[in-house]
Amino acid sequence: xxxxxxxxxxxxxxxxxxxxxxxxxxxxxxxxxxxxxxxxxxxxxxxxxxxxxxxxxxxxxxxxxxxxxxxxxxxxxxxxxxxxxxxxxxxxxxxxxxxxxxxxxxxxxxxxxxxxxxxxxxxxxxxxxxxxxxxxxxxxxxxxxxxxxxxxxxxxxxxxxxxxxxxxxxxxxxxxxxxxxxxxxxxxxxxxxxxxxxxxxxxxxxxxxxxxxxxxxxxxxxxxxxxxxxxxxxxxxxxxxxxxxxxxxxxxxxxxxxxxxxxxxxxxxxxxxxxxxxxxxxxxxxxxxxxxxxxxxxxxxxxxxxxxxxxxxxxxxxxxxxxxxxxxxxxxxxxxxxxxxxxxxxxxxxxxxxxxxxxxxxxxxxxxxxxxxxxxxxxxxxxxxxxxxxxxxxxxxxxxxxxxxxxxxxxxxxxxxxxxxxxxxxxxxxxxxxxxxxxxxxxxxxxxxxxxxxxxxxxxxxxxxxxxxxxxxxxxxxxxxxxxxxxxxxxxxxxxxxxxxxxxxxxxxxxxxxxxxxxxxxxxxxxxxxxxxxxxxxxxxxxx
Amino acid sequence: xxxxxxxxxxxxxxxxxxxxxxxxxxxxxxxxxxxxxxxxxxxxxxxxxxxxxxxxxxxxxxxxxxxxxxxxxxxxxxxxxxxxxxxxxxxxxxxxxxxxxxxxxxxxxxxxxxxxxxxxxxxxxxxxxxxxxxxxxxxxxxxxxxxxxxxxxxxxxxxxxxxxxxxxxxxxxxxxxxxxxxxxxxxxxxxxxxxxxxxxxxxxxxxxxxxxxxxxxxxxxxxxxxxxxxxxxxxxxxxxxxxxxxxxxxxxxxxxxxxxxxxxxxxxxxxxxxxxxxxxxxxxxxxxxxxxxxxxxxxxxxxxxxxxxxxxxxxxxxxxxxxxx
Numbered sequence: 018x019x020x021x022x023x024x025x026x027x028x029x030x031x032x033x034x035x036x037x038x039x040x041x042x043x044x045x046x047x048x049x050x051x052x053x054x055x056x057x058x059x060x061x062x063x064x065x066x067x068x069x070x071x072x073x074x075x076x077x078x079x080x081x082x083x084x085x086x087x088x089x090x091x092x093x094x095x096x097x098x099x100x101x102x103x104x105x106x107x108x109x110x111x112x113x114x115x116x117x118x119x120x121x122x123x124x125x126x127x128x129x130x131x132x133x134x135x136x137x138x139x140x141x142x143x144x145x146x147x148x149x150x151x152x153x154x155x156x157x158x159x160x161x162x163x164x165x166x167x168x169x170x171x172x173x174x175x176x177x178x179x180x181x182x183x184x185x186x187x188x189x190x191x192x193x194x195x196x197x198x199x200x201x202x203x204x205x206x207x208x209x210x211x212x213x214x215x216x217x218x219x220x221x222x223x224x225x226x227x228x229x230x231x232x233x234x235x236x237x238x239x240x241x242x243x244x245x246x247x248x249x250x251x252x253x254x255x256x257x258x259x260x261x262x263x264x265x266x267x268x269x270x271x272x273x274x275x276x277x278x279x280x281x282x283x284x285x286x287x288x289x290x291x292x293x294x295x296x297x298x299x300x301x302x303x304x305x306x307x308x309x310x311x312x313x314x315x316x317x318x319x320x321x322x323x324x325x326x327x328x329x330x331x332x333x334x335x336x337x338x339x340x341x342x343x344x345x346x347x348x349x350x351x352x353x354x355x356x357x358x359x360x361x362x363x364x365x366x367x368x369x370x371x372x373x374x375x376x377x378x379x380x381x382x383x384x385x386x387x388x389x390x391x392x393x394x395x396x397x398x399x400x401x402x403x404x405x406x407x408x409x410x411x412x413x414x415x416x417x418x419x420x421x422x423x424x425x426x427x428x429x430x431x432x433x434x435x436x437x438x439x440x441x442x443x444x445x446x447x448x449x450x451x452x453x454x455x456x457x458x459x460x461x462x463x464x465x466x467x468x469x470x471x472x473x474x475x476x477x478x479x480x481x482x483x484x485x486x487x488x489x490x491x492x493x494x495x496x497x498x499x500x501x502x503x504x505x506x507x508x509x510x511x512x513x514x515x516x517x518x519x520x521x522x523x524x525x526x527x528x529x530x531x532x533x534x535x536x537x538x539x540x541x542x543x544x545x546x547x548x549x550x551x552x553x554x555x556x557x558x559x560x561x
Numbered sequence: 562x563x564x565x566x567x568x569x570x571x572x573x574x575x576x577x578x579x580x581x582x583x584x585x586x587x588x589x590x591x592x593x594x595x596x597x598x599x600x601x602x603x604x605x606x607x608x609x610x611x612x613x614x615x616x617x618x619x620x621x622x623x624x625x626x627x628x629x630x631x632x633x634x635x636x637x638x639x640x641x642x643x644x645x646x647x648x649x650x651x652x653x654x655x656x657x658x659x660x661x662x663x664x665x666x667x668x669x670x671x672x673x674x675x676x677x678x679x680x681x682x683x684x685x686x687x688x689x690x691x692x693x694x695x696x697x698x699x700x701x702x703x704x705x706x707x708x709x710x711x712x713x714x715x716x717x718x719x720x721x722x723x724x725x726x727x728x729x730x731x732x733x734x735x736x737x738x739x740x741x742x743x744x745x746x747x748x749x750x751x752x753x754x755x756x757x758x759x760x761x762x763x764x765x766x767x768x769x770x771x772x773x774x775x776x777x778x779x780x781x782x783x784x785x786x787x788x789x790x791x792x793x794x795x796x797x798x799x800x801x802x803x804x805x806x807x808x809x810x811x812x813x814x815x816x817x818x819x820x821x822x823x824x825x826x827x828x829x830x831x832x833x834x835x836x837x838x839x840x841x842x843x844x845x846x847x848x849x850x851x852x853x854x855x856x857x858x859x860x861x862x863x864x865x866x867x868x869x870x871x872x873x874x875x876x877x878x879x880x881x882x883x884x885x886x
Contacts, residue, residue: 375704386833398827460824507723523764
């Protein structure tokens with residue numbers, strides 16, 4: 018009884034062709050160079066093979082919260098003044114707990130009025146609690162806090178995205194890193210240049226304008242002495258480096274809460290002051306910040322304000338006229354700083370600074386080294402296995418070798434297709450452990466064939482005719498193959514869910530490889546056996 | 562060609578030898594972990610992925626001189642740096658050096674260390690290297706801790722996932738026996754890392770999860786055959802069935818592990834330094850994974866049933882379920 022295999026063979030050839038298209042694309046020809054070009058376009062390599070930078074950055078969300086509560090503290094003061102209510106100070110007492118605002122020094126008689134005001138105007142965002150000495154504590158509600166947290170991280174991601182685009186990196190990954198709170202994962206394929214990476218991390222610099230409370234002092238001790246030994250909680254000390262290279266420094270007492278900073282800047286351009294020849298940055302503020310800046314500067318004409326970048330004072334200026342939304346900062350900047358600052362401000366400043374938690378750079382040529390070694394190992398492994406199968410299983414060994422080869426084609430084909438169909442957006446990437454996954458797939462692929470062949474041999478030994486032996490062999494081995502594949506896919510899936518970067522790559526190739534293997538070792542191999550049985554003369558033994 | 566004709570080995574009769582073998586290797590591994598624990602406060606040498614720290618790998622254009630690099634690094638005022646060559650300088654793709662700094666509590670100082678190392682090499686050591694020949698790993702303690710707990714849970718989850726699947730497909734005791742065998746393999750493989758003082762990196766964890774999958778695979782092949790034989794011959798005693806099943810699948814077991822071993826060995830030899838830890842774990846794991854399905858998982862099934870028989874309970878046979886899907 019001969020089986021009609023035409024449809025099955027057409028199906029297998031179709032799968033093969035689709036996968037080949039997936040790997041090479043519509044190649045311009047069949048020359049080696051054209052095929053290699055198609056291959057490199059389709060198969061996406063991970064950072065460890067292509068080279069590149071991998072960063073995990075911690076967003077210091079506390080800073081953004083501190084900025085928000087600081088602003089609110091300012092508004093509360095204005096509201097209390099308007100309502101003619103007395104207070105001694107409104108401030109954020111602890112930077113480690115930036116979500117808490119204190120209102121102190123109201124007389125007992127007006128405490129109720131203060132509480133009513135706070136409740137009605139700020140009760141939707143803050144929980145208001147009254148203390149024993151007529152003081153009030155405003156704590157940001159958890160829901161609002163979480164929303165601000167989320168917004169800050171998203172703004173940081175957007176800002177980094179702008180910066181990465183400015184560098185012209187293709188296919189970067191910038192996303193929230195799920196393992197820890199407020200962490201961002203940045204992957205920059207092909208970037209192994211030190212200074213390019215620095216540009217992104219140094220982008221954590223922030224520009225702020227603070228009110229000057231006192232100074233300049235010679236050093237921190239004399240600054241503290243002038244304040245009577247202790248620094249009020251709403252103030253801070255900052256160092257002014259003065260003219261670059263002069264080595265002279267002085268210390269100022271600044272109000273901790275900035276007047277404008279971070280996201281308040283809309284754009285900035287570098288330039289040089291015509292009169293003094295010093296470097297300057299001209300800036301524009303957002304509308305809201307412009308109003309705030311105008312209000313402050315008109316009230317504080319002839320007071321000083323300090324321009325702070327990277328925790329250092331860059332310039333202290335006297336307010337001569339009220340400023341609304343544009344101005345110039347002339348200061349002790351270096352050329353690089355001016356360029357970096359203007360680029361920073363125009364691409365959207367960060368809402369909070371970033372701290373690198375992890376930084377990996379893989380040199381491109383070291384990555385190429387790894388590919389070469391991994392591929393060599395894979396080819397040697399496959400060749401050894403194929404030769405052994407031919408020797409051990411004779412005619413049926415060809416069958417196993419075809420299945421193995423097809424398995425590799427499908428594996429690479431699916432990776433290529435994922436890139437072709439999604440336009441590269443959600444392409445599966447091949448990493449170095451991924452190549453190891455391919456090698457393991459080869460091992461498991463061989464295992465399926467060995468299971469089937471050994472079973473067929475057993476059936477032949479038991480005296481069954483070739484067709485019945487093949488039938489029984491496949492039927493029995495199928496149960497085992499399903500069990501082994503499902504368990505391994507379960508563990509690969511868990512690896513995929515919990516793994517990062519390279520380990521994920523391993524899970525990807527292993528899972529695809531195992532699925533492909535179910536097709537090749539069971540279906541394709543069966544078709545080849547059936548074709549062989551069709552040609553077998555009655556009484557002729559199976560070549561196994 | 563055939564390696565095994567009809568074999569008739571009494572595997573269960575050798576269970577005390579197996580137990581002794583497994584105990585010796587497990588205990589040796591545990592003792593070695595204990596020694597590490599007393600010396601460095603951790604049972605295994607953790608790589609930079611978990612422990613945190615700074616590592617700079619540089620491939621120089623000419624053969625580097627380790628002493629001069631040490632001088633360059635200390636001339637730049639970097640303390641506690643360790644300098645070690647990678648692989649063989651005579652080989653193609655040699656000339657690689659690894660310079661590492663110990664873990665620090667402060668993330669900022671880790672990155673500073675990286676800058677110092679690179680500039681020390683550029684300024685104090687006249688052997689040029691390109692940007693594309695530098696690998697850098699700076700891992701802060703926060704990220705390292707996160708990864709450590711993630712790796713631990715990934716292993717636990719994957720074992721639990723497989724246990725549930727086997728419970729569903731066979732019976733609970735089969736799942737338990739298979740998971741115990743996997744645990745045995747993981748313990749001995751980690752013990753081998755402790756004994757040879759090799760570092761555990763993220764890729765080694767991937768290898769260990771692979772070997773868990775592989776060992777499970779091997780155990781299931783044997784279990785499947787036991788289940789099938791139990792269904793066919795109900796009068797045979799369980800030890801006989803188990804012995805016969807192991808013998809029937811023996812040629813497959815030896816062939817598959819032999820061939821997988823071959824591919825992993827080629828990975829160990831040709832895969833380069835980066836994959837060395839990964840392939841070392843698999844080389845050990847495949848040997849021990851094959852051994853454990855015969856010597857740990859199967860005898861455990863029999864021991865369980867014998868214990869139940871002594872308690873006067875009925876022997877639970879999984880053959881009642883149909884094996885075909």
